[in-house]
Amino acid sequence: MNSLRKYFDKIKPNFEEGGKLHAFRSLYDGFETFAFVPNTTSGVGSVNVHDAIDSKRIMSLVVIALVPALLFGMYNVGYQNALAAGQLENATFWGMFFFGFLAVLPKLIVSYVVGLGIEFTVAQWKNEEIQEGFLVSGIIIPMIVPVNTPLWMLAIAVAFSVIFAKEIFGGTGMNILNVALVTRAFLFFSYPSSMTGDDTVWVAQNAICGLGFNVPDTFSAATPLGEIAAGATALSTSMFDQVVGLIPGSIGETSVIAIALGACLLLLTGVASWKIMLSVFVGGGLTGWFYNALGLSPLDACQHIVLGGFCFGAVFMATDPVTSARTEGGKWIYGFLIGFVAVTVRVLNPGYPEGMMLAILLMNVFAPLIDYGFVNANISKRAKRAKI
Amino acid sequence: MSILSKANKEALTSPLNLNNPVVVQVLGICSALAVTAQLEPAIVMGLSVTIITAFSNLIISIIRNSIPNRIRIIVQLVVVAALVTIVSQVLKAFAYDVSVQLSVYVGLIITNCILMGRLEAFAMMNKPWPSFLDGIGNGIGYAIILVIVGFFRELLGAGTLLGYQVVPQWCYDHGYVNNGMMTMPAMSLILVGCVIWAHRAYNKELN
Numbered sequence: 347m348n349s350l351r352k353y354f355d356k357i358k359p360n361f362e363e364g365g366k367l368h369a370f371r372s373l374y375d376g377f378e379t380f381a382f383v384p385n386t387t388s389g390v391g392s393v394n395v396h397d398a399i400d401s402k403r404i405m406s407l408v409v410i411a412l413v414p415a416l417l418f419g420m421y422n423v424g425y426q427n428a429l430a431a432g433q434l435e436n437a438t439f440w441g442m443f444f445f446g447f448l449a450v451l452p453k454l455i456v457s458y459v460v461g462l463g464i465e466f467t468v469a470q471w472k473n474e475e476i477q478e479g480f481l482v483s484g485i486i487i488p489m490i491v492p493v494n495t496p497l498w499m500l501a502i503a504v505a506f507s508v509i510f511a512k513e514i515f516g517g518t519g520m521n522i523l524n525v526a527l528v529t530r531a532f533l534f535f536s537y538p539s540s541m542t543g544d545d546t547v548w549v550a551q552n553a554i555c556g557l558g559f560n561v562p563d564t565f566s567a568a569t570p571l572g573e574i575a576a577g578a579t580a581l582s583t584s585m586f587d588q589v590v591g592l593i594p595g596s597i598g599e600t601s602v603i604a605i606a607l608g609a610c611l612l613l614l615t616g617v618a619s620w621k622i623m624l625s626v627f628v629g630g631g632l633t634g635w636f637y638n639a640l641g642l643s644p645l646d647a648c649q650h651i652v653l654g655g656f657c658f659g660a661v662f663m664a665t666d667p668v669t670s671a672r673t674e675g676g677k678w679i680y681g682f683l684i685g686f687v688a689v690t691v692r693v694l695n696p697g698y699p700e701g702m703m704l705a706i707l708l709m710n711v712f713a714p715l716i717d718y719g720f721v722n723a724n725i726s727k728r729a730k731r732a733k734i
Numbered sequence: 735m736s737i738l739s740k741a742n743k744e745a746l747t748s749p750l751n752l753n754n755p756v757v758v759q760v761l762g763i764c765s766a767l768a769v770t771a772q773l774e775p776a777i778v779m780g781l782s783v784t785i786i787t788a789f790s791n792l793i794i795s796i797i798r799n800s801i802p803n804r805i806r807i808i809v810q811l812v813v814v815a816a817l818v819t820i821v822s823q824v825l826k827a828f829a830y831d832v833s834v835q836l837s838v839y840v841g842l843i844i845t846n847c848i849l850m851g852r853l854e855a856f857a858m859m860n861k862p863w864p865s866f867l868d869g870i871g872n873g874i875g876y877a878i879i880l881v882i883v884g885f886f887r888e889l890l891g892a893g894t895l896l897g898y899q900v901v902p903q904w905c906y907d908h909g910y911v912n913n914g915m916m917t918m919p920a921m922s923l924i925l926v927g928c929v930i931w932a933h934r935a936y937n938k939e940l941n
Binding site: 539 | 911913915916918924
């Protein structure tokens, strides 16, 4: 650690005004504050709350919480490939994992290179500090797309959402909509055939570097929600597989167990709001139970929560502190409505088998209104109290 | 006053750039979103608005001194409605396919804010010739933006321009896919936003 600090101090002059690498100042700044908590404090006379945890540390925690789901997603990519090729008995655990690793890694790299590239460029251009928001978005984005998404589409979508959902609003902390979800929404509406269209997008079909298997061209696999939307009344996968995550789906969303591990970390460290998380599940569960009781949906409440991106969205994206409601009472309503809208879209709109993305984006837009209502209610309550 | 004096030139050219009706005054946005999914209707719409703005400006300017102030809006509307009907009938007669594509938006030119804005702000207090030039300038200023937006929407959304395939088959064979979102109105709003962004970045005095 000490030698790293010394190295940072040694190369620092190059990046200051007049140094030969001044053009990369924001890059240096970003890495320095990533590795070490900055030791600058605010001046005398200002009133500030100080905490050793800055937003880079919070972001890092979320990234760590995402790792179990990402690793399991890699394994599942390999597992689905072997299953589709009918070679499950010939596949080894590590073979499947490394196949998935090789399939997911390019997406991760593209997402980070494009997103951070834009962030660094903007920071340098506006002469601002580098903002760390993309650290989390960059790892979420590859996890919420199908494994067969072409890299160029991913690159365009990431560039679009970083510029239009984030930078034009003023960068990290100022965005109205969740950046990762805007990326997915852009892909979803721009290239529907590559996102859900025919059911060939969910399973990697070709061997990579000698790992994995070539899947016959005629193969197709729908996600469980896709099967239901297509009119099936029973699922082809077992509840056990659905909870563990051995089902077709976006890379990181399938495993409830891996997501639960991340959720535990986020809740124990207090990074994510337990109120939002709980109310999303309550809202989705009650709505799912309601539609099931009416006979509109063959899935019961439990399956609605387990399947698709519901858990992933509830744990990692609904709780995004920037775009969610901030008043304590507002969090309950915000979360409940996400669950409600997500399941409603799934059940009532046959065109969209999955509603979590649309639900969170919709409620992102309403979050300020919810907060406004709660703040004003509080003000009028206190004003009444003051009169008497 | 000469035919193209300084003031007249100003009336003609300022709406093209620094006083553009769409990107600076932000008028006429609705039709800019609705008709720009392809380039051809965008061009026809731009031309129609140019003709109607120019001639309604001219007519109103000629009779401006005899219009009673209280009923001036209704008089302006009658003139505009007559011109819109003529243009609509001409389109139906000579460019039927485009008029079907434009559907109600030709009729809705009457509600285009640019028209009433120019009549009220310019034609009511200026002589016919400058008013005519002002109408042409504003119409073309509107048309330019429509053409820019229509160009990108058709190119990226359908891979064609004016109906001709421009993105080569080679690209599709290698995995290129048209961007479906470009055909939705939401994307034209974002494109208009981009045009405004570029325009303001270039003309710093507007900020």
